[in-house]
Amino acid sequence: MLSIGGEAWCIRDAAEATAIWGAPGSGKTSGSGKALAHAFLAAGMGGLVLCAKNDEADTWRAYAKATGRENDLVVLDASGRERFNILDYAAKTLGGPGFEQNLVYLMQTMIEATRVASGSGGGSDSENRYFVEGALKWLAHAFPLLLLTEGTLRLSDLNRFIISMPRSLEEMRSAEWQSESYCSQVHVKAGDMATAEPAGPDGGDSYAMRVVNEFGSFFLTEVPGLDNRPRSGIESTLTNMIYPFLTGKLAELFCTTTTVTPADCRDGKIVVLDLPVLTYGATGAVAQSMFKYLFGIAVQNTKVDADTRPVFLYADEAQFFMTGADAELLSTARSSKTCIVYITQDLPTYYARIGANARDKAESILSKFGTRIFHANTSRETNLYASETIGKIQKFHVTNTVSKGQTAGGGGNHHDVGGGYHGQDSANIGTSQSTSGYLDYEIPPDYFATKLRTGARAHGFKVDGILIRNARTWKRTRRHWIQAEFSQQ
Numbered sequence: 001m002l003s004i005g006g007e008a009w010c011i012r013d014a015a016e017a018t019a020i021w022g023a024p025g026s027g028k029t030s031g032s033g034k035a036l037a038h039a040f041l042a043a044g045m046g047g048l049v050l051c052a053k054n055d056e057a058d059t060w061r062a063y064a065k066a067t068g069r070e071n072d073l074v075v076l077d078a079s080g081r082e083r084f085n086i087l088d089y090a091a092k093t094l095g096g097p098g099f100e101q102n103l104v105y106l107m108q109t110m111i112e113a114t115r116v117a118s119g120s121g122g123g124s125d126s127e128n129r130y131f132v133e134g135a136l137k138w139l140a141h142a143f144p145l146l147l148l149t150e151g152t153l154r155l156s157d158l159n160r161f162i163i164s165m166p167r168s169l170e171e172m173r174s175a176e177w178q179s180e181s182y183c184s185q186v187h188v189k190a191g192d193m194a195t196a197e198p199a200g201p202d203g204g205d206s207y208a209m210r211v212v213n214e215f216g217s218f219f220l221t222e223v224p225g226l227d228n229r230p231r232s233g234i235e236s237t238l239t240n241m242i243y244p245f246l247t248g249k250l251a252e253l254f255c256t257t258t259t260v261t262p263a264d265c266r267d268g269k270i271v272v273l274d275l276p277v278l279t280y281g282a283t284g285a286v287a288q289s290m291f292k293y294l295f296g297i298a299v300q301n302t303k304v305d306a307d308t309r310p311v312f313l314y315a316d317e318a319q320f321f322m323t324g325a326d327a328e329l330l331s332t333a334r335s336s337k338t339c340i341v342y343i344t345q346d347l348p349t350y351y352a353r354i355g356a357n358a359r360d361k362a363e364s365i366l367s368k369f370g371t372r373i374f375h376a377n378t379s380r381e382t383n384l385y386a387s388e389t390i391g392k393i394q395k396f397h398v399t400n401t402v403s404k405g406q407t408a409g410g411g412g413n414h415h416d417v418g419g420g421y422h423g424q425d426s427a428n429i430g431t432s433q434s435t436s437g438y439l440d441y442e443i444p445p446d447y448f449a450t451k452l453r454t455g456a457r458a459h460g461f462k463v464d465g466i467l468i469r470n471a472r473t474w475k476r477t478r479r480h481w482i483q484a485e486f487s488q489q
Contacts, residue, residue, distance in 0.1 A: 001039040014339035016370025026375035027455035031463030031486035040312045041067035046265040049272040052317035057274035077274035085258045087153040100143045117285035134234035141215040149189045166224045244283040262295035285320045296329040310337040318342035319353040330368035346379035373465045376452040383445035392439045403430040461488040
């Protein structure tokens, strides 16, 4: 796919994931990022592109044109020409009878993605955790009922169901609630379906009856009995999570019809989610993270053989889109022929976004990248990480010692008639040399801040990066790293 220092970097390398770091202006996007993108497109791959920056979609339009892939480009943006009904797709591919819990995992990803995209991190205090766990429990009981009665899932139906649940046992028993509440209507319809549906082949309860028995009573017994404060907290957690998708452009793009799906990437489509964070805020990042989650499920569920088309996932400013689900996707990337590229500025950026236990979570994800590329950077922590990843080698310190000495002496006498003088003078020089060994970084941290070219006219549009490849020995360095040159032109 690429020639790096005269050596091949292949699809197998790409399928073991690539992480790229570099300060703003280091050339990480226009250098190694561009080289990888062109290599993916030239190889005929389909893929998913996440957009944090406003010009990302235009960049990929240029990449597609340069590689003859314009007809494969699918851009989901504010025009509404392309749409993806998130819940409907998930229900059809993941949420069949008995597998509704998969939809809860999707919504759990939505909650985590909201925290990461908003900059609040992946952690929360104990009270918030209680509300989140309560919200997920409500979803686990609501999804089977809605799938049974509606045949599919819509966020608008989920919202109607939540806000119409009985607030007390007295309200639940009232004729007014029973006749007007959508929650009540769902329960009545589910009960009718359970009564009408024949028993299972073994004489046991039908699927509809199991849903009513296992999930239906929860909203008619446990929920009405909750105190107002925990109930309000759980309800707010759910409604705040889905509200941005109920109105406006996001509702149109992700809650109506479907023209493009994650599975299209395996057929060669290049799906660009042009919902940049700078324009759409955290909600745009959440929508892209959910599409990414379903993309991961789709590519992992594909039966892969020698003829299966590889796909890619490309995220510049990847810190906006990273969730716990990435660890699993990275673990299976090679077997599913998925080539992942994550680009960001420095390690602290990941830590700040991921939140509680950030270092452990980030390292568990970053350790799964087979290729790491470090461009010019002034981040002390990132540069130290790069040096430590490359490792230490035996170096030698030579000490030269020079000693000089000089002696002089003389004497004489003087008389009226004659005199005399005698004396001596001598010098000596001594030298010695000692050598001592010590361990030191093969590439010291300050090298990344001062010795790597950053492209543009001043550097002949050449960008340097230190490329580290797990379990690979490069011929030029006879080590697992190499200094690579990337062209911006």
